[in-house]
Amino acid sequence: MKTTTEGKLNLKNLDLGFGESQKVFYFLFGEKTESWCKWEQAINVIDCIRLGLPKQGIDTFLSKTSVTRNQLSHILHISSRQLNRYAPDERLSPEQSNFLFELTRVYTKAIEVLGDVGTAEHWLARKNPALGNNAPLDVLDTTEGLRLVDNLLMQIEFGFYS
Numbered sequence: 001m002k003t004t005t006e007g008k009l010n011l012k013n014l015d016l017g018f019g020e021s022q023k024v025f026y027f028l029f030g031e032k033t034e035s036w037c038k039w040e041q042a043i044n045v046i047d048c049i050r051l052g053l054p055k056q057g058i059d060t061f062l063s064k065t066s067v068t069r070n071q072l073s074h075i076l077h078i079s080s081r082q083l084n085r086y087a088p089d090e091r092l093s094p095e096q097s098n099f100l101f102e103l104t105r106v107y108t109k110a111i112e113v114l115g116d117v118g119t120a121e122h123w124l125a126r127k128n129p130a131l132g133n134n135a136p137l138d139v140l141d142t143t144e145g146l147r148l149v150d151n152l153l154m155q156i157e158f159g160f161y162s
Contacts, residue, residue, distance in 0.1 A: 021045040024104045027064070028057040049098050052091030057100055058083065065107060066121045067137065075103055075141045102146050106136075106153070113157045128152070 025037070025048075037048035058076075062069060073080045076096045086092070092100065110120035124136045130152055131139055139145030 020105055020109070023108050024101055027104055027108055028053070028060050028100070045101075049101055050094050051097075052094060053097040053100055055086040055088055055090050055092065057097075057104075058086070058092070059088075061100065061104060061107075066125075067103075067107075071137055072103075075099055075137075077141065099141070103140055106140065106146065106149055109150070109153050110136075113153050 025045075037044070037051065058072065061067065062072060069080055069083065073083045076083070076092070076099050078096060091097075107120070107124070110124055111117055114120045114123055127133045127135050131145075131148060136149045136152070140149060
């Protein structure tokens with residue numbers, strides 16, 4: 001199974017016996033998360049999101065994926081200009097942190113379910129009839145859109161949807 005595209009992501013780095021939450025934090029922050037957030041348990045993840053994820057998570061997500069800054073600003077409910085104004089050490093709001101966390105969770109799950117980065121990114125960008133002919137990335141700006149995309153990935157994972 002191919003797990004890298006253009007050196008952006010090695011899925012083996014995410015397979016450390018972690019749950020979904022830990023994979024998200026590892027994807028966004030690597031080993032550096034421990035210094036500002038203790039995320040070993042799911043309940044702690046909620047506290048970390050409420051505290052606000054560091055802006056570094058945005059930069060990391062953009063560098064590891066093909067998601068554009070405009071797409072990300074739409075999903076995070078913030079203008080591209082405002083996104084650019086964040087200082088490197090600033091924290092996102094809890095709402096923006098939650099959407100970044102959920103977007104990253106869906107992205108890493110798509111890689112796991114679909115087998116590689118290229119296939120996952122193509123699937124996330126392609127219009128899907130189950131989503132009213134919207135691309136998964138286009139509906140991830142709402143909680144319901146996140147739920148629908150997550151359900152589709154679960155159906156694919158268990159062979160109920162092609």
